[in-house]
Amino acid sequence: MTKWLPLLVLGCCISAQADLVPVDDAALGEVQGAGLGVVFENFAFEAGESVSAGNRLDISGITNSSGQPVVLGVSQFYIAGSGSNQGANVIGNPVNLGRLAYPFNLELVNGDVLGISDKAIFEFTAPSRLIGQSSGNDSMLVLATENRTERRFPGLPVATGSRVDRVTGIDTSVLTSREGERPDMGVRFDVNVSGTTTQSLQSHITGLAVDGSYVRLWGDNNEMIGNLGIKAVADSLTFFACNEDGNNCGDNVVFTDFIIESELGSGEDQPVTFEVDASGNFTVEVGSIAGKSNSFYQNYYNNGPRTDVYIGDVTVAGQSFGSTTISNLQIQYLKATSRDL
């Protein structure tokens, strides 16, 4: 007992003097917890269907240019397995979202791993992507490039560089979501102006996958900042309008093989902020990259965040308009602020 007595006394002293000490960013940056994987098994969802039975999902607060109130009444919003037939076959046609091996994931990540030093990053990720067999990276777009020798800007020296020439294929080996794990999704809006339903707009997506998308959030200088990655692929996007009772629908606008791969923000060097300013207006900002070093720019232009959009075919009323590509779009500064009207 005498052996333990000093230890006991010491223990009492320690607990009496211990205080909670705030953890600084550097210490918090070392935190790495286990993530929480989320998988939706046999999932189907349908809201707003059968308006006649009193079901409503209304979005209000919008006015048209004449100041009349506009209500968007969602007469159907659905998520279902493939073959949903534009929302006709939802309940009983389920889909798995996320895989046990590649789930949706919520995690607190050590920022050092992501190039954001000494920060703990809250990360929400969709199922991850793999290195594509033909694209050679985690992009679904197989690109043909060409070397061009030209002036990059009028009056500047001629330089040689590699340019994207065209998209030659779509590499689905990048996706971890398999064919049966890509849901159909759609929404039907009834547009109601001053109490009168004027038209119905519909959009339907088939074979959607959001693999590789992410949201990363952390705090710095007393504000919340983040990086965003939006990566989506859909077999088709269909839009059309009908009259107020949902009949006499107009011609379809169809995007086939739609791919968007967009990253916003680059670690701490280019943070993205979503905030409300002191006057109550909403502001989205993608930080400026002005005044950085040459080596930063070299790396930013080669490996920095960029946006690629590809649509395999655009058809309007069955008439093909061919493919559309936007490649290597880099947002170097963006600030958008709302104004109260």
Place this chain on the structure above:
Amino acid sequence: MKALILSCALLILPALALEPLDSQALAEVTGQGGVYLSGDLTINDTGGPLNRDGPSQNGYSWQTACGVNTTDKRCGGRIAVNTDQSGGWLVLDNIRGRFAFEGLTLTTRRIDSGFDGDGANFNRDVMEIGLPDQLDYNDVSFTIANSNAPRPTDAGFQQTDIMTLNINGTVNQQGNVLLFPTGAP
């Protein structure tokens, strides 16, 4: 006669001493797991504490009647989030309505097969949330807004309502949400 012997045996059994189960035997025990939940939640249906007991400074008269269809800001719940210490607030305002579900289940489940071949490799326990087939909404509404202050009673309060969502009726769904730990802590 057989039944008589059996009932005698049952009478004797309680007199026997309880034997502790060893770890190995205990590991073989499988219990009936899971919880079945139904719920009915009403938020600020006829107003909340603010419209009854709220302060009346800054020109706000908080006391007001909060009927089912009123859109008065004092009646619903309010969540205000500040993402920049020197900036304004992202607001979910006027949260009201009634929300009911029947048949939400909570259970744990061992997955060691299925899932198109993923199950055998996974071979672990998951937390399974069985989604209710039907969610019933009754005048559920909330407003997404931006504000320069957390509370409508703060001095110089300004708020821009962006849009209001009203949900009424039934949402149908099916499926399970599976939750499990990932990564290496």
